[in-house]
Amino acid sequence: MDTIKLNDILQLDEEQLDNAKIRFMVPSDRIGFNPNLDAEDTEKQNKINLEDLVFNRQSSISFREGVIAIGFIRIRDDYWLMTGIVKVIKDNGLAQPATAEYLTKKYNFRLVVKFHKDFQNGIVKANTIIDQLEVIELWNPEKGLGEKAFPGYKNVTVGYKELKKKIELSDEWRTALKSRKGVYLITDRQTGKQYVGSAYGADGILGRWTTYLTSGYDKNEVENGQYPNIELQKLVREKGLSYIQENFQYSILETFTDDVSDEYIIARESYWKEALLSRQFGYNAN
DSSP states (O other), X not given: OOOOBHHHHHOOOHHHHHTEEEEEEOOBTTTTBXXXXXXXXXXXXXXXXXXXXXXXXXXXXXXXXXXXXXXXXXXXXXXXXXEEEEEEEEOOOTTSBOXXXXXXXXXXXXXXXXXXXXXXXXXXXXXXXXXXXXXXXXXXXXXXXXXXXXXXXXXXXEEHHHHHHHHHHOHHHHHHHHTOEEEEEEEETTTOOEEEEEEOSTTHHHHHXXXXXXXXXXXXXXXXXXXXXXXXXXXXXXXXXXXXXXXXXXXXXXXXXXXXXXHHHHHHHHHHHHHHTHHHHSSOOX
């Protein structure tokens, strides 16, 4: 079966393609930008397409009048979700979003493409890569982004309630978390205390995190192969599971395939405890 390319769907003519740019938008902690998280809020989707997508950098103006902008966010590995396609009607200068209008809203947050991005620049001319963007899927518009997409291991940072919802509703999330061993970080957003843990059992990170969602801690988990996570147990006894549900955030620091030894993963867990000082100032007991 022949593959379907992005422009088979968008049907941009040659003149439009010559004036089109593709922007790959990725989260940045430095500027507090997380389009993947904002995309789950329908009220913020217009901001992503009409402001973030056409925001001109401080050093150059990429989105001048007449430019067509196509936005993508990564949902996992080489899979990207198209946020929308707009046309710039006014250039507002450096470090400002241009004024833009939609060409169509038909494919907003629905169209998934596969593309291996092996370059650093986030903005590229569409005609240089558009034939490499293979359409994989068109999502049902009634199905929300948060119920569907796994953003990639490096982009996982979710609160307790959001994590519970994703594991319950998304096959992608369950499959991705189950298929990797890893070192993860739990952060108490109320106090800033952190806990570094590792998962190397049969169900990978999924198995460990599912237990956390049930009891707030894993009574069978050991730290560095020796000691139980007594600080998390103590927190649940003193403040209850509701405290965990309201304040805990889960992130992935590193992932490993099945061929990586448990001993190596435990060593990496120890490294992260040292790097983040989670023994001295967090919930790690050793």
